[in-house]
Amino acid sequence: MPTDGRTPEDVSQLDALVKSAFIDALAGSDNHVIPNPPPVIPSEARDLLVPGRAIVGDQAAVDTMGRAFSRRDPSDALDPLPRGRDSATYSTGGIAAGREPGQHWPELNAFRLSPDFPSGPFDPFSVAERGQRNLLPAIMFPDAVPVVIPSHATDLPHPQSPSSPSLRADFPALDQDVHGQRLVWLDSAATTQKPREVIDAVSHFYESDNSNVHRAAHELAARATDAYEGARRTVQRFLGARSHKEIIFARGTTEAINLVAQSWGRANVRAGDVILLSHLEHHSNIVPWQLLCEATGATIRVIPVNDAGDIRLDAYEAMLSPRVKLVSIPHVSNALGTLVPVEPMVQMAHRYGARVLVDGAQSVAHIPVNVLMMGADFFVFSGHKIYAPTGIGVLYGREDILEEMPPWQGGGSMIEDVTFERSTYAQLPARFEAGTPSLGDAVGLGAALDYVDRVGRATVAAHDQRLMASLLAGLASVPGLSLVGSPIARVGAVSFVMARHEPPAIGQYLNRRGIAVRAGHHCAQPILRRFGHETTVRPSLGIYNDESDIAALVKALRDLAESKPRRS
Numbered sequence: 001m002p003t004d005g006r007t008p009e010d011v012s013q014l015d016a017l018v019k020s021a022f023i024d025a026l027a028g029s030d031n032h033v034i035p036n037p038p039p040v041i042p043s044e045a046r047d048l049l050v051p052g053r054a055i056v057g058d059q060a061a062v063d064t065m066g067r068a069f070s071r072r073d074p075s076d077a078l079d080p081l082p083r084g085r086d087s088a089t090y091s092t093g094g095i096a097a098g099r100e101p102g103q104h105w106p107e108l109n110a111f112r113l114s115p116d117f118p119s120g121p122f123d124p125f126s127v128a129e130r131g132q133r134n135l136l137p138a139i140m141f142p143d144a145v146p147v148v149i150p151s152h153a154t155d156l157p158h159p160q161s162p163s164s165p166s167l168r169a170d171f172p173a174l175d176q177d178v179h180g181q182r183l184v185w186l187d188s189a190a191t192t193q194k195p196r197e198v199i200d201a202v203s204h205f206y207e208s209d210n211s212n213v214h215r216a217a218h219e220l221a222a223r224a225t226d227a228y229e230g231a232r233r234t235v236q237r238f239l240g241a242r243s244h245k246e247i248i249f250a251r252g253t254t255e256a257i258n259l260v261a262q263s264w265g266r267a268n269v270r271a272g273d274v275i276l277l278s279h280l281e282h283h284s285n286i287v288p289w290q291l292l293c294e295a296t297g298a299t300i301r302v303i304p305v306n307d308a309g310d311i312r313l314d315a316y317e318a319m320l321s322p323r324v325k326l327v328s329i330p331h332v333s334n335a336l337g338t339l340v341p342v343e344p345m346v347q348m349a350h351r352y353g354a355r356v357l358v359d360g361a362q363s364v365a366h367i368p369v370n371v372l373m374m375g376a377d378f379f380v381f382s383g384h385k386i387y388a389p390t391g392i393g394v395l396y397g398r399e400d401i402l403e404e405m406p407p408w409q410g411g412g413s414m415i416e417d418v419t420f421e422r423s424t425y426a427q428l429p430a431r432f433e434a435g436t437p438s439l440g441d442a443v444g445l446g447a448a449l450d451y452v453d454r455v456g457r458a459t460v461a462a463h464d465q466r467l468m469a470s471l472l473a474g475l476a477s478v479p480g481l482s483l484v485g486s487p488i489a490r491v492g493a494v495s496f497v498m499a500r501h502e503p504p505a506i507g508q509y510l511n512r513r514g515i516a517v518r519a520g521h522h523c524a525q526p527i528l529r530r531f532g533h534e535t536t537v538r539p540s541l542g543i544y545n546d547e548s549d550i551a552a553l554v555k556a557l558r559d560l561a562e563s564k565p566r567r568s
């Protein structure tokens with residue numbers, strides 16, 4: 001019997017909906033895995049799903065974003081993994097079959113990424129070749145616990161709707177008209193708006209706790225220090241880091257990458273060494289490495305993408321060698337929205353002894369991130385892209401690696417003892433935080449992460465994917481509009497161009513309708529040029545967007561497409 005209030009009717013309804021959803025969704029798909037945009041199951045079934053879990057029936061599995069996975073035919077496996085292998089060995093596969101093909105499949109297992117994964121006879125290419133798409137559930141839901149749910153299970157987990165109420169009202173800046181129209185903010189990849197809670201937390205800090213930190217014996221210094229260090233622990237929890245010492249505050253992603261390049265890079269990279277970047281990089285993950293290479297004689301090599309805008313894992317493996325000292329890759333591309341399969345990429349790099357930095361500027365606000373599950377040596381992000389103030393960002397680094405790194409900036413707070421002859425340095429994390437930190441902004445970051453956690457990270461991810469599906473469907477209905485790339489999974493952002501209209505003119509046109517999008521090169525010129533463009537239009541999503549925002553954008557673009565060309 002269900003123990004969570006779910007009736008047997010609920011269970012059989014879910015089972016039926018899952019099955020019919022996958023049959024419908026896959027009818028038009030030639031690869032029978034996850035069409036792009038992913039199929040979604042009906043909302044009645046979604047209401048029965050539980051964030052953080054995959055629901056698996058005997059014919060189909062549905063992840064918590066309501067995407068269906070199926071087997072190709074009744075005798076086939078619902079199996080993203082190499083046939084005939086022990087599925088437990090391949091636990092990074094997301095949803096893995098527990099039986100051999102041809103057998104009856106009364107149950108399927110959904111696995112989570114396993115921290116001890118590399119100990120198995122793992123062959124990343126057999127997974128990669130079968131399609132990165134199969135890795136997505138585990139990547140999207142690193143917190144998902146292994147579940148085994150027989151198709152007619154009566155003990156499904158507690159029902160909880162992943163659909164979020166509109167959060168727009170929490171964001172004061174969205175409560176305004178622009179050019180006489182309701183503001184539609186579709187520029188969150190550039191920066192997000194801030195919820196009232198974050199604004200209040202920052203105001204409260206300056207109204208009542210403001211003091212420099214760590215230095216004085218008075219009450220306000222103690223309060224300010226508690227607030228600042230409390231924010232660090234919030235970040236630690238949010239990222240799943242082992243220790244607060246692994247969390248270094250910086251001004252943002254850019255500064256955090258420069259810190260790693262200048263400190264770790266100068267200490268570890270030599271002439272003849274190789275740094276691997278991907279073609280998807282933001283300029284912030286290119287130029288710091290160019291500066292390092294100029295100083296050291298190392299070389300940058302670029303992991304290519306295919307025509308869809310996905311990383312070519314085959315090429316990546318061929319490029320790995322003991323000369324590769326660092327792989328620095330985005331978790332999500334800011335220009336195309338490509339979700340990069342960082343987990344297997346980290347594992348492959350580690351086999352060659354390379355360190356891995358993951359640029360999470362465009363992922364943390366959209367999908368759950370757990371640095372231990374991911375396995376990266378460094379993970380960086382900017383507060384302002386996750387509803388926090390500008391001027392604050394984070395470098396996560398594995399403690400043993402940070403311990404070995406020399407300081408990169410000198411000044412107050414980062415020292416233990418100073419004489420004119422020599423100085424000794426503070427313990428982690430202070431060693432990398434010279435000078436007075438951006439205190440109020442750090443407090444704001446802690447408040448923003450708490451806010452996101454209260455909404456729920458699985459809810460946020462599900463919301464993003466649902467709106468992304470609507471956005472892609474809407475854009476497909478605009479005459480003359482072409483998407484740039486068609487990656488297996490897009491998170492948060494999408495780029496497009498339109499016949500007869502240059503991106504800057506589209507941006508201005510949308511602005512007159514109260515719609516904010518980015519039109520330009522998005523600080524990612526190499527990837528735009530890979531697709532033959534100097535600029536594109538990039539709408540991007542946030543927690544506060546809803547279907548009406550997508551509808552407003554699509555309507556405006558359709559009007560533009562149908563308008564007569566302007567005489568110049």
Ligand SMILES: Cc1ncc(COP(=O)(O)O)c(C=O)c1O
Pocket residue numbers: 189190251252253254255282284285330332333334359361362382523
């Ligand atoms: C993928 C990526 N990396 C790095 C950055 C740089 O972030 P910041 O300017 O906050 O340092 C951005 C900003 O757009 C980004 O999207």
